[in-house]
Amino acid sequence: xxxxxxxxxxxxxxxxxxxxxxxxxxxxxxxxxxxxxxxxxxxxxxxxxxxxxxxxxxxxxxxxxxxxxxxxxxxxxxxxxxxxxxxxxxxxxxxxxxxxxxxxxxxxxxxxxxxxxxxxxxxxxxxxxxxxxxxxxxxxxxxxxxxxxxxxxxxxxxxxxxxxxxxxxxxxxxxxxxxxxxxxxxxxxxxxxxxxxxxxxxxxxxxxxxxxxxxxxxxxxxxxxxxxxxxxxxxxxxxxxxxxxxxxxxxxxxxxxxxxxxxxxxxxxxxxxxxxxxxxxxxxx
Numbered sequence: 219x220x221x222x223x224x225x226x227x228x229x230x231x232x233x234x235x236x237x238x239x240x241x242x243x244x245x246x247x248x249x250x251x252x253x254x255x256x257x258x259x260x261x262x263x264x265x266x267x268x269x270x271x272x273x274x275x276x277x278x279x280x281x282x283x284x285x286x287x288x289x290x291x292x293x294x295x296x297x298x299x300x301x302x303x304x305x306x307x308x309x310x311x312x313x314x315x316x317x318x319x320x321x322x323x324x325x326x327x328x329x330x331x332x333x334x335x336x337x338x339x340x341x342x343x344x345x346x347x348x349x350x351x352x353x354x355x356x357x358x359x360x361x362x363x364x365x366x367x368x369x370x371x372x373x374x375x376x377x378x379x380x381x382x383x384x385x386x387x388x389x390x391x392x393x394x395x396x397x398x399x400x401x402x403x404x405x406x407x408x409x410x411x412x413x414x415x416x417x418x419x420x421x422x423x424x425x426x427x428x429x430x431x432x433x434x435x436x437x438x439x440x441x442x443x444x445x446x447x448x449x450x451x452x453x454x455x456x457x458x459x460x461x462x463x464x465x466x467x468x469x470x471x472x473x474x475x476x477x478x479x480x481x482x483x484x485x486x487x488x489x490x491x492x493x494x495x496x497x498x499x500x501x502x503x
C-alpha cells in the first residue's frame with residue numbers, strides 16, 4: 219500500500235488570499251496528476267499571523283471554494299490551514315455552493331476564530347482539524363484552541379494532521395496501539411516555522427517519528443513575511459526510525475513529490491515492538 223504525495227513549499231503573500239490563489243494555481247500545474255494528497259503550508263492564503271476578524275472565513279468562503287476546485291481538478295485530497303469561523307467538523311454534502319465571494323463569506327461566531335487544517339476531497343466533502351496549540355507568543359493569542367484529534371483513513375493508511383506549534387507538544391501527538399491497531403501511520407504537520415528555529419524543526423520531526431513509530435511529513439513555507447521574519451522551508455519526510463527519506467534543501471519554492479510504502483513501516487513495527495511498552499494515558503482537554 220503506497221501513498222503518492224506532493225508537498226508544496228511556497229512563499230506566501232501577506233494578507234492577500236486572491237494573489238496567493240493565483241500563485242498556487244501556477245504551482246499546481248506542475249504537480250503530477252496521480253497524487254493521492256497535495257499538502258500546503260499553514261495559513262497558505264494569508265501568511266502568519268493575520269487578523270482573524272478580517273480574514274477568518276466560513277464553510278463557503280473563498281478558501282474553501284478554492285480547495286474544492288483544486289481537489290476536483292487534481293482528483294485527490296488537497297489540505298492546508300487557514301483562519302476560520304467554523305469549529306472542526308466534517309461534511310458529506312458535496313453540493314455546497316462555490317459561488318460566494320470572500321467579502322460574503324467572512325463570518326464571526328461569537329468572535330471565536332480558529333486556525334483550521336482542512337482535508338478537501340475531490341467530491342467536495344471534507345474533514346477539518348483545529349490547531350490545538352495556538353502560538354500565544356506570536357499572534358494567535360486571540361484564537362480558539364482545538365479540542366479534538368482526527369484521523370483520516372485512506373488506502374489502508376491512518377493519517378493524523380497537526381499544525382506548526384503542535385510539534386512541540388509530544389503528549390498531544392502521542393500515538394497509541396490498541397486492539398492490534400495503531401492510531402496513526404502517518405502524521406502530516408504543516409507550518410510557518412521561522413528560519414532561526416531550523417534546528418528545532420528538524421530535531422522534533424525526527425523525535426516525534428521515532429517515539430510514535432510513524433512517518434512524519436513536515437511542510438513549511440519560504441520567503442520573508444510582513445514582520446521581516448524569514449522562513450527556511452526544509453520541507454521533509456521522516457520515517458519511523460527518524461531518518462529523512464525525502465526533502466527540499468534550502469529556502470526556495472519547490473514541490474516535493476514522493477511515494478510512501480506502508481509495507482516497510484509494518485515490517486519495522488513487526489520486529490521492533492516498542493509500542494507494546496508504551497504508557498497508557500488520556501489527554502485532558
